[in-house]
Amino acid sequence: MRALAAELDLRPTKQRGQNFVIDPNTVRRIVRESGVGADDVVVEVGPGLGSLTLALLEVVERVVAVEVDERLAALLPGTVAAYAPDHAHRLGVVTADALRVTALPGPPPTALVANLPYNVSVPVLLHMLALLPSLERGLVMVQSEVADRLAAKPGSKVYGVPSVKAAWYADVRRAGAIGRHVFWPAPNVDSGLVAWTRRDPPATTVSREQVFTVIDAAFAQRRKTLRATLRGLAGSTEASRRVIESAGVDPEARGEVLGLDAFVRIAEQLATQPAGQYAGQQGEGS
Template sequence: MAADHPGAPPVRYLGPAEIRDLATGLGLSPTKKLGQNFVHDPNTVRRIVDAAGIGPGDHPVEVGPGLGSLTLALLDRCGRASAVEIDPRLAELLPATCAERAPGRPLRLVRADAMTVTAADLAAAEVHGGTAAALADPPTALVANLPYNVSVPVLLHMLAEFPGIRTVLVMVQAEVADRLAAAPGSRAYGVPSVKAAFHGRVRRAGAIGRTVFWPAPKVDSGLVRIDVFGPGSPAGEAPWPVDAATREAVWPLVDAAFAQRRKTLRAALAGHYGSAAAAEAALRAAGVDPGLRGERLGVADFVRLAGVAAGR
């Protein structure tokens, strides 16, 4: 169901013809480097917003809005949105597209790289189609079709930079979706699984075929939802401090544990601790069997081990 916007005309979504017309007008050829595959199916963007479970009270931020298909769905549902776009041509066009097809709904647009964008960058960016006051609060949701070549780093950066986010719904390559949502002990479980689960409860939220994109990618896509730990979240309060200090302690352990998956933790963490004996001592102090491999540990195990390493 769309949000209620008294006096505002209905949102007009983009279809295949409109997407190609906009691209032609820009002289745009989608680039693999920027991960540009544009969704041209209105039902798909509505499905993404439905899966996110967001509504008029939310402030969604989108990464890589492209030609605006998902942006229009976010504006329709929430009545406002923020977006981060690195391509200057697309950033130039997006406000006009939204003003024409979703009038009366404010959009804040920051022209930046999502790998390095900051909360301050977003707060200082121009608001189109409304007042800055309408988007003064921090984002509460991340909803995006992430560039496949940098999807996990972008996701983790946005979660770290915008702690007010409570819901994440991202479309990524199907294989990456499997990794993000994998449970300990499974074949797909690895670094992305642990680092995503550090922030909240992660699950697959659906599959997306190739035909809804232009140009069609060579891989299938998957939806991943994260209910981020915090007040009012379905995931509840965080079981550990979700802050920079904890991440800086946990991330190196996770990276080392999975660098050579076939090694036991005693061997895999020897470099981190200075010796295999020191690694074994730290693991035993944290209640972790040194003979296990990294794929058997959950986030709580890594956090506990990091606490031991930091002397907490």
């Protein structure tokens, strides 16, 4: 990895969250714990210098690597040809910002396995889950605190918007910790693994965007009650109270104690109200 970086005169940047895994045992552990196998088509976001890519190609049918850095994207096929020539034909590289990708070439991917850029890890994960319904499971490495948030359950101190939105798509769990010494350069934060398994979203009469709008509002002022945080969507504090009660939720509760189903019920009740602010809101689809 260091030799490849020297070839490019590469200086990893914080702006792109570039901390490259240089420990072979770590990348093999990630592949092993992801559960991918010979029939899987894997999306890897942020392959960097290719250490995880090489480990994946030993096991899976195909890897589609999405890399925003043009120099790294151009280098990757040559790295695979040099270090895993028998697998080079099973690599696809997409030079793009993962947050702006709207489609991927080749057969529908079945898994996402990646060391995600830490500065955009949650938006990238949610975007990929929304974009690629064929994804059945995945394992991603993120900042330790972010891993805790993604896997958090209602009532936890770190439960929030990432926890609820990830739960829309999948069952999410913490899958281990990663030390700082396996990276170059070593980050100033600890890292964690997050595993997930796709499940069907809740059955509902409203859209994902409508539900996500409610989630965003509920956590925008974390210490306030739902009656207060959702008044902008309902039109007034009193209307907010009625909507929340109609959904079978305590208006004095806070968003941090609600599971996904409660947010869905609130969104459904809001959708039955006279056209107002909520009808025109569009939450983050991803």
